[in-house]
Amino acid sequence: MAQNKILLVDDEPAFRELASRWLSNQSYHVETAGSLEDACDKIASFDADLVLLDLSMPxxxxxxxxxxxxxxFEGRxxxxxxxxxxxxxxxxxxxMGAWDFIAKPIDPDMLAVVVRRAITKTKLERELTQLKSASQQPRxxxxxxxxxQSAQKVRALIERIAPTDVRVLVTGPxxxxxEVISRALHDLSQRATKPFVSVHCGAIPAxxxxxxxxxxxxxxxxxxxxxxxxxxxxxxxxxxxxxxxxEMPLAMQVKLLRVLQEGTFFPVGGREQKHIDTRVVSATNADLMEKVREGNFREDLYYRIKGVNIExxxxxxxxxxxxxxxxxxxxxxQRQHGKSLQLSPDAVQWFREQAWPGNVRELKNTLDSVASICPTGRITLEDIKLLYPNASMGRQAPSESSTQSNEVLPLSNATLDEQVKALEIRLIDKALSQQQGNRTQAAKQLGISRQGLIKKIERYGL
Incomplete structure (x- = not known):
């Protein structure tokens, strides 16, 4: 178990040594400082759980x-x-924000009690914050x-098959x-109170x-x-x-097939047969039927795991x-950083116009990176350019109106659908204009299928 860390700030060397010894005997990791300036320098590198601070310092x-x-001392x-x-x-x-005080001469037992109460309370508050954050995540x-339409179709399929025990194969880039889909299937199933165990078949050596x-x-x-x-x-x-x-080796595929067929297995080196009752959800970004034809995946296992396919x-x-x-x-x-975050229109447009070969994971990681370097709560195209110097609106330079806009688009705004619609119409018009009305080329520029573009044109009456 990791030691709790305490920063002890006092100008009396003898007291620092004595109190540090008391606290170390209580299994705390103690660092000391003899001045406020020294304490402020140390707090930047020493992630203290608690600060003991003398009121009268040189x-x-x-x-x-x-x-x-x-x-x-940043909320400690x-x-x-x-x-x-x-x-x-x-x-x-x-x-003004201090947690408690203790008077000199200090009783070691009283110091131990006050320190333990402060650290315990802080730990409980942190855990409560984490629980609240988790409870606010969509499940x-x-x-x-x-x-x-595709996202709605996936959600509808999840809700329909989650209560059953049918095996599911989730495919896609x-x-x-x-994994989000797989966890959703578990959360909505009758097994929700039991464990969800994730195994990356390619990450574990054969x-x-x-x-x-x-x-x-x-x-x-x-x-x-x-x-x-x-x-x-x-x-x-x-x-x-x-x-x-x-990515599962063929030899292991044979043994997994037996588990799926019989619901039993033997531990390595064991003679006592184990019974298992678990729902299996599998996922892959590969074409398993192509692997079957190549001899790299067993056809009988494919049909065992397929059940229902969510793509x-x-x-x-x-x-x-x-x-x-x-x-x-x-x-x-916002929950993580404890502050309000917003995206300006030019930032939203930049995110909306990228190809995202890494898909949702890349989108999230990019936003995380940009938010981490944003000095304010307003993320703009200029912030994005600090990490991506060649950032521009899609494949074109930003328009004058978008770069000069000072309006902030709060993504929690109730009129988000209207703003998305307006943005899509503008981008589609722009792509069609640049491609002289060629829908195939416009769809390619927008990063969507031709049929998807036609549906949007019909939906918006363009």
Missing amino acids: PHFDPQVTIDALPK PVIIITGHADRELALKAIE GAAAYIGHS SGTGK ELLESELFGYVKGAFTGAEKDKVGLLSLADGGTLFLDEIG TQSLSERLEDVPVLLQSFLSGL
Whole structure:
């Protein structure tokens, strides 16, 4: 277990040494500072869980200076150390954000109690914040975000098949939300209270995959010093998600097929048969039938895992979903950073016009990166250009009107659909104009299919 870290700030060397020894004996990791300036420097590199701060520090020995410095400790709980004569000032420090105060001469037992209470309370508050954040994340079918027809179709299919135990194969390009779909199937199933166990079949070396899935008994091989429970057993009663199953070695495919057929397996080196009741959801970005024809995937296993096939589309085929995806990701970032975040129109347009070969995953990672370097809550094209110097509107330079706009588009705005519609109409008009009305070339420029473009033209009456 990681040690809690305490920064002790006091100008008396003897007290620092003594108090540091007391706290170290309580299994805390203690760093010390002899001045406010030293403390502010250390807090930047020493991620303290708690600060013990003497109220009267050099060079001014002015308690008000110490109180004014409280915000520099960035929200960490601060316990003020004070003399009896400073009690009123210590109370003022609490009003200004300090967590508590303790008077000199300090009783080691009292110090231990106050420190433990402060760290415990802070830990509980942090866990509560995390739980609230998790509870606000979309779950079930709603976690697969998008207004496009394809996104709606995926959500409808999730809701229909989730309550059943039918096996599901999720296919589509990398980064399109296959694990999100798999978790949604679990969350909406009768197995939701049981474990969801995810296995990336390509990330585990072939020689270790069997022991990871099936577990092993003590002495099964060199280094097997005790029994190990496999991932199959951990998923008993719940859902086993086999990600990138197309990368599973053929030898392992045979053993998995037996599990799916019989619901039983033997741990590596074991003689006692184990029974398993788990729903299997698989995912791949490969063409499994092509792998079957090449002899790299067993046909009988393919039909065992297929059950119902849910197919995801690349983000370039549903670019209309980009704004609502950005809205969801921004909401998460706002909870993470504790501040309001917005995208200006030129930033939204830039995100909307990119090809996103890495799909939703790339979109999210890009937004995370840009938000991390944005000095304010307003993300603009200029912020994007700091990370992507060649950033421009799609394949064209930004229009004068878009680069000069000062209007901010809050993605939580109730009229988001209207704004998306207006943006799509403008982009379609622009593409058709630049391609002299050639719908095939305009669709290619927009990064969507020709049929998708025709549907939008009809929908908007262009």
